Amino acid sequence: MGKGRVTLKDMATELKLSPSTVSRALNDHPAIGDKTKKAVKELANELDYQPNPMALGLLQKKSNTIGVIVPEITSHFFSAIITGIQDVIGPSEYNIMICLSNESYEEEVTLVKKLSKMRVDGILVSPSSETKDFNHFRRLQNNDVPVVVFDRDCPGLEADKVLVDDYSGAYQAVEYLIRSGCSKIAHLGGPLNLSTTKHRLQGYLDAMEKNGVPTREEYILHVDGFSHKDGLKPAKKLLALENTPDAIFAVNDSIATSAIHMAKKMGLRIPEDISIVGFDDEPHSSYFSPSLSTVWQPVYSLGMLSARILLQRIKDRGSNDEFRLEIFKPELVIRTSSRKEPINIVG
Amino acid sequence: MGKGRVTLKDMATELKLSPSTVSRALNDHPAIGDKTKKAVKELANELDYQPNPMALGLLQKKSNTIGVIVPEITSHFFSAIITGIQDVIGPSEYNIMICLSNESYEEEVTLVKKLSKMRVDGILVSPSSETKDFNHFRRLQNNDVPVVVFDRDCPGLEADKVLVDDYSGAYQAVEYLIRSGCSKIAHLGGPLNLSTTKHRLQGYLDAMEKNGVPTREEYILHVDGFSHKDGLKPAKKLLALENTPDAIFAVNDSIATSAIHMAKKMGLRIPEDISIVGFDDEPHSSYFSPSLSTVWQPVYSLGMLSARILLQRIKDRGSNDEFRLEIFKPELVIRTSSRKEPINIVG
DNA sequence: AATTTTCATGCAAACCTTTGCATTCACTTT
DNA sequence: AAAGTGAATGCAAAGGTTTGCATGAAAATT
Structure with missing residues (x-):
């Protein structure tokens, strides 16, 4: 008792x-x-x-808690990152408080306030797709709470960052599509002010230009959200164009499946009539039929590294080390939703 | 400053x-x-x-935090439940601490200790697949920390419980398979000591018996984990039987996709040669080809209700109300991985 | 034997908030 | 004018822990 x-x-x-x-x-x-x-x-x-942790917290002015803010956790992408974070923080002295912004700037600001009020010792954050202003994070930093940004960049915010080279991933994907013989390559992009979206778009554009493949304005559409249903209408629009694309590079796997869905519905054969490539390599993407060609990202490692950097930063609080910028390389995974590139092209 | x-x-x-x-x-x-x-x-x-929440916590001997323990969050099932929990707790005065047991009894016990040390005001828990003993939860209850169990039951533990009628879901699925003309129906079950697994198995057995369809011992296999790769070997074993099944009822969607994968690989046509039905209705299940017939569960509502019950229980602490037992009804969703049942069978 | 050194322990303050009780002051009542 | 009332505010303790400083006793030195 x-x-x-x-x-x-x-x-x-x-x-x-x-x-x-x-x-x-x-x-x-x-x-x-x-x-x-x-x-x-x-x-x-x-x-x-x-x-009693509260007595300790009161005395030491710290909560032994770190906050994590993510847009959502129902996608494999963020839930795997969180698993990585947990696996690093769990064995440490710190507790984790996971918060969901639901892709809303307003909710994100509220969460930051809540975490600040809680006196968290640091936060890990991937901003919402609506977030353009980062002053709520700066306020935390001014209170001596270290901030580590992961996956989605906060341009202009000075903080440790663990990102993925989305540009390279997109470039690889599009260049591969070109080499495999596609020339009318469309892009289903994400919400516009997200760094990841922007870089994937830029990778697409550069790959097209560098390889002398013209793109058309009508080939580039942006979806409002990242789930399957958000991609259906834009995909349909793309496929209904007079000049039907022979490839679609989608901003993520869910949107890619929207495109597959629509293409099948319109009687197009994949990959004969149209190649489709996604981004993220969600675990079920390989079990679709056709199995989805996509860009793999080291999500688990990304979570772990972000957490490690934060712990380090908390430990070294005071010492004014330079902010770290870590960039993971994604890898193209070719499956059956896109044509094989000719083997004889070497170098 | x-x-x-x-x-x-x-x-x-x-x-x-x-x-x-x-x-x-x-x-x-x-x-x-x-x-x-x-x-x-x-x-x-x-x-x-x-x-300062720590000063308050110290004074009031409570942390304003509730703990959530789940086996994992990479599946849509648990991440959706957590989203439901968040949506209820978020606007309240309470904070949430999410912990992952990784399906390990040992880690679960450690987490309970950690949360107890933190003086959480209540916990929501879905036990790991290894957990057979619930004394760690009882210890919490003895410390006046209310426990709400969701999805996976803890038989013998007296607590509020929010469950799903897995028996009914399985029964519906199997009876439908029988009506659609299958007679050699196999079952790929989950880890044996999980309540959900047991009830799904029992639903399968009863549906078979009540409909006069004989089952065979060799038709029932159990997987060790819930992910795609865990199902591959057992599925192969099932399909390699001399008396090949003409239907497989799998314990969840991931295992069902293992079965689909293997069946395709062995040249079987789905659903002509073999029908496959899953459980959970993960969002991508409808985009597979064949799209997966499965049993839908109200995951989001389940999360919300569990959280509401816990908040209520915390508020009414002291008043010795009876424990609540809420059971959600799952629903069969028929898609194209299983034969259509004859329309003319009525009543 | 007197003094210093060493070792082991206790006191009290600090962290921040809430709350029962005491205090102060102004104003009303007799 | 003295006593009583009421409103507004302050004091101090409590909650659990850590830590600088003080205290005490015993051991070692002179």
Whole structure:
């Protein structure tokens, strides 16, 4: 009864010592005698003493908690990142508080306030697709709360960042489409003010230009959200063009499946009539039929590294190290939703 | 500078009042004069005063935090439940601490200890597939921390429970397979000591028996984990039987896709040669080809209700209401991975 | 034997907030 | 004018822990 709620004072009374001695004994303070230490530790063990984190937090002005803000967790992408974060933070002394912004700037600001109020010791954040202004993060930084940005960049914000080279991923994908013989390559892009979206678009544009393939304005559409249903209408629009594309590079796998869905519905054969490539390599993408060609990202590692950097930053608080910028390389995964590129093209 | 870290004392000095007066003014205590109240509130607003949750927690012996323990979040199932939980808890005064047990009993016990140490005000839990003993939850309850169990039951544990009628879901699925003309129906079940797995198996068995369809021991296999790769070997084994099944009812969608994968690989046509039905209705299941027949569960609602019950329980702490048992009804969703049942069978 | 050194422990403050009780002051009542 | 009332505010304790400083006793030095 009352287990786990024993206090230092309780133990002090029991042992006829003062709370301070008990505290020092538990923390192996050199000035405490060995017999006392042993007695205290035994009792603490027996009574399953757990120091009260609130008392500690109050004293040390820190909560031993780190906050994580993500737009959502129902996609494999973010849930895998979070799993990586958990696997690093879990064994540490810190607790994690995961918050969902639902891709809303307003909710994100509210969450930052909530976390700030909680006195979190640091936060990991991937901004919502609506977020253009980063002052809420700056306010945290001014309060000495380190911020690590992951996956989606916050341009102009000075912070540690762990990103993915979306430009390269897109470039690889589009260049491969070109080499495989496609020439009318369309792009289903994401919400416009997201760094990832922008870089994927730029990668697409550059790959087209560098390879002398003309693009058309009507070949580039942007979806409002990242889920399957958000891609259906734009995909339909693209496929209904007079000059039907022979390839679509989609901003992620869900949107790519929208395109596959629509293409099939319109009687197009994949990949004979049209190649489709996604981004993210969600685990089920390989089980679709056709299985989806896509760009793989090291999501789990991304989560782990972000968490490690934050822990390091918290530990070194004060020392004004330069902010880190880590960029992971994504990799093209070719499956059956796109044509094979001719083998004889070498170098 | 130092914003958000203003204390009552700071404001008291500034206004030449005592901290107690400032506190009372902010809490609209009747004994405080209107002028004072106004002045205090204005200053608090200006300085963006945020009461220190640790001081409050220390005083009230509660953390305003609720813990959530789930086996994993990379599947849509649990991430959607968590989204439901968040949507209920988020707007409340409580914070959420999400923890992943990774389907490990040991880690689950560690997490419970961590949350207990944190003095969470309640927990929501779906036990790991290894968990057979629930004393770690009972210890929490003994410390007056309410526990709400969701999706996966903890048989013998007295607590509020929000479950799904897995038996009914399985029964519906299997009876439908029988009516559609299948007679050699196999089952790919989950880890054996999980309530959901057991009930799905029982639903399968009963549907077979009640409809006079014999089952064979060799038709029932159990997988070790819930992901695609865990299902491949068992599916292969099933399909390699001399007496090849003409239907497979899988414990979830991922395992169902393993079966589809293997069936295709072995040259079987779906659903002509073999029908396959899953469980969960993950969002991409409808985009597979063949699109997956499966059993839908109200995951989001399940998350929301669990959270509501916990909040209620925390509020009514002390009053010894009976534990609630809520059971959601799942629904069969018929797509193209299984034969259509003859329309002329009525009543 | 007197003094210094060493060792082990206790006291009290601090962290921030809430709250029961005491205090102060102005105003009303007799 | 004295006493009583009421309103507005302050004091102090509590909650659990850590830590600088002080205290006490015993051991070692002179």
